[in-house]
Amino acid sequence: SQQGEEDPQALSIQEGENATMNCSYKTSINNLQWYRQNSGRGLVHLILIRSNEREKHSGRLRVTLDTSKKSSSLLITASRAADTASYFCAGGDSSYKLIFGSGTRLLVRP
């Protein structure tokens, strides 16, 4: 079963705009991770936020986590054509398992 559900399923923006993707999850987690997947490639880890953190930044990425609402968001600022990819959230529970959502497909138009 999928842990996270991303919203929207697909997003198309102009280069230079910001892209926001949301993730809702079902069970308790101790961390939430975001991954990027380019077409035909494997997933690449972007950022990890722990359950006791509310916000985290990495370059042009900003992630928020609201454990009371079981939701997270990923903001990509000043998007570039190279950001075109699918983005997945994955919730990590207290053991070892990561459960991935169904992803948001982002298209950044030049």
Place this chain on the structure above:
Amino acid sequence: EAGVAQSPRYKIIEKRQSVAFWCNPISGHATLYWYQQILGQGPKLLIQFQNNGVVDDSQLPKDRFSAERLKGVDSTLKIQPAKLEDSAVYLCASSLEGVSNQPQHFGDGTRLSIL
């Protein structure tokens, strides 16, 4: 550092045939994962190894899928016999330790098509 290596990149077989995928994780990574990713969905964990022992194979269809990691390094995933529903990308990933708060490093996968 070298990434996770997978082969082959593509495989086309007919239903009821058998197929095998190979994965070599990042050197020093104790934990190896096999995921199935159906088109338009996120990866679903099939099996997780810690060194050469199985940690979780609860979602592995054991009547047709098998996996091994004999020397605690590289791994093979086999499907026998294949069904149409097995068409997917099979991703291998590795991490230093098998805890959820570590990033996983993925290979580029094997795209399997069943005719």
